Amino acid sequence: MLNYDENKVLTEHRNGLALIPQVEEMVDQACREGYSNIFYIGIGGTVLSAGQMNHMAKQLGSRLPLYVENAADFCLVGNPFFDGRSLVVIESASGDTKEVVEAVKKAHEAGARVLGYVETPGTPLYEACDHVVSARGCSYYFWYTVTLRFLKNAGMFADYDRFFRELGNLPEAVVGIHKAADQAAADYAKTYCDEPITYLVASGNLEDWAVLYGMCIMEEMLWMRTRPISAANFFHGTLEVIERDVPVLLLKGEDQTRPEMDRVEDFVRKISAKVTVFDARDYELPGISREFRGLLSPLVIRSVCQRISTHLEDRRKHPMDIRRYYRRLDY
Amino acid sequence: MLNYDENKVLTEHRNGLALIPQVEEMVDQACREGYSNIFYIGIGGTVLSAGQMNHMAKQLGSRLPLYVENAADFCLVGNPFFDGRSLVVIESASGDTKEVVEAVKKAHEAGARVLGYVETPGTPLYEACDHVVSARGCSYYFWYTVTLRFLKNAGMFADYDRFFRELGNLPEAVVGIHKAADQAAADYAKTYCDEPITYLVASGNLEDWAVLYGMCIMEEMLWMRTRPISAANFFHGTLEVIERDVPVLLLKGEDQTRPEMDRVEDFVRKISAKVTVFDARDYELPGISREFRGLLSPLVIRSVCQRISTHLEDRRKHPMDIRRYYRRLDY
Structure with missing residues (x-):
């Protein structure tokens, strides 16, 4: 399989599993100390x-008082519900994302506590967090554990223990997804790597993934033009620019919003000759109960997209580490 | 001025002003009856x-408990905070938007009340609202009044009376904006009507306008390809696809997030030779205090964009009423 290191994937995911008890302790301590509300603050992909x-x-x-804020907006506008008993949760790979550093500073000035997943020890964000965990490529394990632990501690997710017991099967399952998706990903990349624009459609817990993949991977790392659009809004504008030769990439999950995607798929298959569907339902998750599949669609589709990225990188002859502007000049 | 009926504009805006007391009474009654929270439910532009x-x-x-929900998502997922004492607020031009009709039905089944602005009397949504107001082309007056009246009644907007007194000057001010923006809008349309893609950037209370204008006007009515992007996220992906020949349309407002737009403008002026800025600050608002200008940026930029649309319609030789798919086939 092209550029694939199975052991590296397994290691990253096992490191993610190893992170869970640390994240649980971080959340439990915050819950013991009490909080007014929770702010997930990030920018771009985070x-x-x-x-x-x-x-x-x-x-x-x-019914948790959970707010999601863009760090740049939070720095300039704040949030009327934010106070000294708020809990901030952040994620950073570099550890020095400018807007997030500033947001954490602002949060601290208000007396709030900051919990973080920071991949690079010794960086400003690593040092600034009140409670920090660190690993590489495991941010999803951090986010799932933080979110579901807060829910469990508030009595809102009774299946917590079973879910995380089953999550132990995920490293091997992800390798299985990579292998199962690879040929379709290769075909997709071969056929569509040079399209002038790609429409990405997703719904529910994948809606933000369509934006993330379009923006942080295809635009930033592959220099491809994209138009991410939610299935929920698709029929209220974007449908009119779909034509026979317009590529549409549908990323289908298994959560409650799946009927929105079925509707988009029915439509675009009539209009465009360049429809590609990647459907979480098509991938096995051995050892994971059916009722948890919807929750895990973001991880399934992310795994599929990792194979798409690898093949796009190859077909476009564009190493994904290249940036022309990001952190290359002052702005 | 191309396709411009000043009297029609004045009439629409004066009808908007005439709507205000009805909307105030609608909100006041809801506040007297009490509510648990407020849900703004819509789809696409609304x-x-x-x-x-x-x-x-x-x-x-x-600090109002205000939630914004996409109607399609609300129908499938609901919201854990929604209950029989929730207030729903909707807007509809057609009066029969499928997803909103269904959302209102679901809201009523839970016992919630529905306040609406519906342009077409006798339609399903007009009939379904518990309290309804109706006019043509005045939805912004509805939204401003609903929102600020809830705030005033909760003791969170002390300037309410002065703001709405000054709003009486808006009809003439909007005509002034149309006239002041017309030449720049004509130049923009002439130069960029045939671009293969347009990047639209805005921030704060205009962030959703960039999406609305890109999706509901440029995509739906003008069949142009767009990529709306918030200034807050611009530097975390989209910046990498900006090149010399990529058109970027910046819609600048005067709210607290303006520095985000200044930063994007500085960057894109270095990289793209096709940058156009429409800036709310450039337009006079006679009779309206400086401190209210930021609140009114959506109305100012909408007025500017109305002139852009008119000129794009002409340059593209594409009557804006044409739809190829929307309500033209089953989906």
């Missing part, structure tokens, strides 16, 4: 990951 | 208009 969790929590019936 | 109001409320320090 605020979109947080958004996926927020959507998931809603589908689980969460 | 949920995005509601989003602009939600952002404005936040900048005013609102």
Whole structure:
């Protein structure tokens, strides 16, 4: 399989599993100390990951006072519900994302506590967090554990223990997804790597993933033009620009909003000759109960998209580490 | 001025002003009866208009329990905070938007009340609302009044009376904006009507407008390809696809997030030779205090964009009433 290191994948995911008890302790301590509300603060990909969790929590019936804020907005506008007993949760790979550093500073000035997943020890965000965990490539394990632990501690997710017991099967399951998706991902990349624009459609807990993948991977790392659009809004504008030769990439999950995606799929298959569907339902998750599959659609589709990225990188002859502007000049 | 009927504009806006007392009474009655929380429910343009109001409320320090929901999502997922004492607020031009009809039905089944602005009397949504107001082209007056009246009644907007007194000057001010923006709008349309994609950037209470204008006007009515992106996220992905020949349309407002737009403008002027800025600050609002200008940026930029649309319609030779799919086939 192209550029695939199965052991690296397994290690990353096992490191994610190993992170869970630390994250649980972090959340439990915050709950023991009490809080007024919870703020997931991020920017770009991190605020979109947080958004996926927020959507998931809603589908689980969460009545937690949970707010998702873009760090740049939070720095300039704040939030009227934010106070000294607020809990801030952040994620950062670099550990020095400018807007998040500033948001954490602002949060601390208000007396709030900051819990974080920061991949790079010794960085400003690593040092600034009141409670921090660190690993590489495991941020999803952090977000799932934070979110579901808060829910469990508030009596809103009775299945917590079983869910995380079954999550132990995820590293091998992800390798299985990578292998199962690879040929379709390769075909997709071969056929569509040079399209002038790609419409990405998703719904529910994948809606923010469509934006994340379109923005942080296809735009930022592959220099492809994209138009992410939620299935919920698709029929209220974007449908009119779909034509026979317009590529539409549908990322289908298994949460409660799936009928929105079925509707979009029915429509675009009539209009466009360039429809590609990646459907979480098509991938096995051995050892994971059917009722948890919807919760895990973000991880399933992310795994599929990792194979798409690898093949797009190859077909476009564009190493994904290249940036022309991001952190290359002052702005 | 191309396709411009000043009297029609004045009449629409004066009808909007005439609507205010009815909306105030609607909100006051709801407040007298009490409510648990407020749900702005819409889809496409209407949920995005509601989003602009939600952002404005936040900048005013609102601690109202206000939720903005996409109607399609609400129908499938609901919201754990929704209950029989919730107040739903909707807007509809057609009066029969499928997803909103269904959402209102679901809200009523839970015992909630529905307040609405519905342009077409006798339609399903007009009949379904518990309290309804009706006019043509005045939805912004409805949204501002609903939002700010709830805030005033909760003791969160002391300037209410002065704001709405000054709003009486808006009809003439909007005509002034149309005239002041017309030449720049014509130039923009002439130069960029055939671009293969347009990046639209806005921030704060205009962030959702960039999506609305890109989706409901440029995509739906003008069949142009767009990529709306918030200034808050611009530097976390989208920046990498900006090149010399990529058109970027910046819609700048005067709210607290303006520095985000200044930063984007500085960057794109270095990279793209096709930058156009429409800035709310450039337009006079006679009789309206400086401190209210930020609140009114959505109305100012909407007025500017109306002139852009008219000129794009002409340059593209594409009557804006044409739809190829929307309500033209089953989906």
